[in-house]
Amino acid sequence: MTEGHDFTGRTALITGAASGIGAATARWLDQQGIARLILIDLDGDGLNKLDLSCEVETHAADVADEAFWQGLEPKLDRLDHAVVNAGIGTGGQIAELDFAEWRRVMAINLDGAFLTLSTALRAMRNAGGGSAVVTASVTGIKPVPGIGAYGVSKAAVAHMARIAAAENAGHSIRINAIAPGGVDTAIWNSPELQAQFAEHGREAVIAQMGQTTPRGRFATADELARDIGYLLSDASANVTGTVLTSDGGYTL
Incomplete structure (x- = not known):
């Protein structure tokens, strides 16, 4: 186990945990000795398929549902870490984007991130400290045409993480964001790319x-x-208060 990576006896909450970065993070924490994982995703079947050795609590839930968080918070008797990861992608230029689609993206990517982080922060304060990571994106740093709603939502959550870091350092809580570039996950399985996948193969x-x-x-x-x-x-x-760019040099 790498020095400083011992999570023995600790509890972590991860949203968007059924696949992609969320599932990979759950597996990584499991390998580092985490005692308990609270995993949240709309895809309950995907959560149940994760092969983990630690104690696991799963919730098939919408992160943008305030009532879900209100029901979960009293049960968070201990929380040491949170990964605010749930999100969706979308396409379309701002001038042509339907407001309903804009709101759909913001509800999950921004409102859901706020509900997750605020709930986790209160639980970590009660536990005496902890750390959280918010999944942002390089599209929140570098303007990329055609994905305005997604890029704006990711810029917002990165800044939210930095504000939260400033507010909670005195509570022994660190908050950082990560800004990935392209990652091979299911977020690319969009209708726009299905024709190309069918013709050339996804890989x-x-x-x-x-x-x-x-x-x-x-x-x-x-x-x-x-x-x-x-x-x-x-x-x-x-x-704390950083936005780590992990993009293979895309923003150079």
């Missing part, structure tokens, strides 16, 4: 898209999980 299309980065490929969810794990761990004890 070939993702590989071609990865050529847009200096690294020459998209990251894996496991690579992002290790970055998130570092920010959660005692190895980053002096790091």
Whole structure:
């Protein structure tokens, strides 16, 4: 076990945990000795398929549902870490984007992140401290045409993490954000790409898209999980209020 990465006896909450970065982070924490994981995702079946050795509590729930968080909070008798990860993608230029689609993205990516983080912060204050990581995106740093709602939501959650870090340092709570570039996860399984997947194969299309980065490929969810794990761990004890860019050089 890497020095500073011992999570023995601790509890972590992860949203968007059924697949991709969330599931990879759950597996990574399990490997580092985490005692208990509270996993949240709309995909309850996906949560139940995770093969983990620690104690696991799953919730098939919408992170944008305030009532869910109001019901869960009294049951959070101990919380040491939180990964605010649930999110969805969308396409469309701002001038043509339907307001209902804008609100759908903001409800999950921003409102859901707020509800998750605020609930987790109160629980960690009660526990005497902890750490949290919010999943943002390089599209919240670098303007990328055609995904305005997603990029705006990710810029907002990154700034929310920094404000929360300033507000909670005195409570021994660290909050950071991570801004991934392209990661090979289910977020790319959008209707816009299905025709290309059908013609060329998903693996070939993702590989071609990865050529847009200096690294020459998209990251894996496991690579992002290790970055998130570092920010959660005692190895980053002096790091708070940062936005870690993990994008294979895309923003260079």
